[in-house]
Amino acid sequence: EAQVTQNPRYLITVTGKKLTVTCSQNMNHEYMSWYRQDPGLGLRQIYYSMNVEVTDKGDVPEGYKVSRKEKRNFPLILESPSPNQTSLYFCASSSGQGITFGSGTRLTVV
Amino acid sequence: GDSVTQMEGPVTLSEEAFLTINCTYTATGYPSLFWYVQYPGEGLQLLLKATKADDKGSNKGFEATYRKETTSFHLEKGSVQVSDSAVYFCALSAGVYSGGGADGLTFGKGTHLIIQP
Numbered sequence: 001e002a003q004v005t006q007n008p009r010y011l012i013t014v015t016g017k018k019l020t021v022t023c024s025q026n027m028n029h030e031y032m033s034w035y036r037q038d039p040g041l042g043l044r045q046i047y048y049s050m051n052v053e054v055t056d057k058g059d060v061p062e063g064y065k066v067s068r069k070e071k072r073n074f075p076l077i078l079e080s081p082s083p084n085q086t087s088l089y090f091c092a093s094s095s096g097q098g099i100t101f102g103s104g105t106r107l108t109v110v
Numbered sequence: 111g112d113s114v115t116q117m118e119g120p121v122t123l124s125e126e127a128f129l130t131i132n133c134t135y136t137a138t139g140y141p142s143l144f145w146y147v148q149y150p151g152e153g154l155q156l157l158l159k160a161t162k163a164d165d166k167g168s169n170k171g172f173e174a175t176y177r178k179e180t181t182s183f184h185l186e187k188g189s190v191q192v193s194d195s196a197v198y199f200c201a202l203s204a205g206v207y208s209g210g211g212a213d214g215l216t217f218g219k220g221t222h223l224i225i226q227p
Binding site: 040044 | 118153199201215218
């Protein structure tokens with residue numbers, strides 16, 4: 001089954017403790033991206049990647065890092081999480097025929 | 111930059127009512143337009159899309175027509191059901207692969223639709 005898999009689904013962490021949210025797709029898509037969803041703001045793109053080793057900032061990249069060492073994986077890294085990064089995060093991948101979203105990761109930073 | 115404006119909810123309707131959710135956009139060039147739906151506790155699913163002016167996207171009884179002259183992509187359904195209760199996002203992509211949005215999507219803020227039996 002074609003899918004985008006994110007882990008974990010839920011995460012509660014403390015300010016400053018580094019964390020990684022993993023994202024994997026099994027569709028051999030070149031393009032992957034991360035979004036955050038916040039009430040009243042919709043979805044905003046954090047980072048995207050057009051291919052292996054090619055990443056670029058989206059609309060709200062501050063406080064986040066990404067890497068794309070393999071085509072299938074695109075982890076989102078928060079080096080020093082802060083409470084304003086509490087949000088619902090979505091990974092997505094695309095081949096140009098349509099975007100597939102993961103099920104989301106709900107992150108709470110206390 | 112690109113932007114999408116959609117009516118904010120919640121929008122509350124009775125079952126079998128007619129639905130319209132307005133969406134207008136600002137973009138350079140000729141973007142592709144999308145409607146995504148998010149059911150409670152789930153990720154986003156593509157509902158329908160249109161890639162050029164006057165195209166009509168349709169799926170599950172929902173329709174939207176790409177109107178370049180009014181820069182709009184309003185979502186409509188003739189008779190809604192309780193199961194249509196969800197958050198609906200209008201989005202555009204003006205990227206290189208604009209047919210699939212590979213340059214990233216610009217989303218509206220979402221419209222929460224509540225259908226009462």
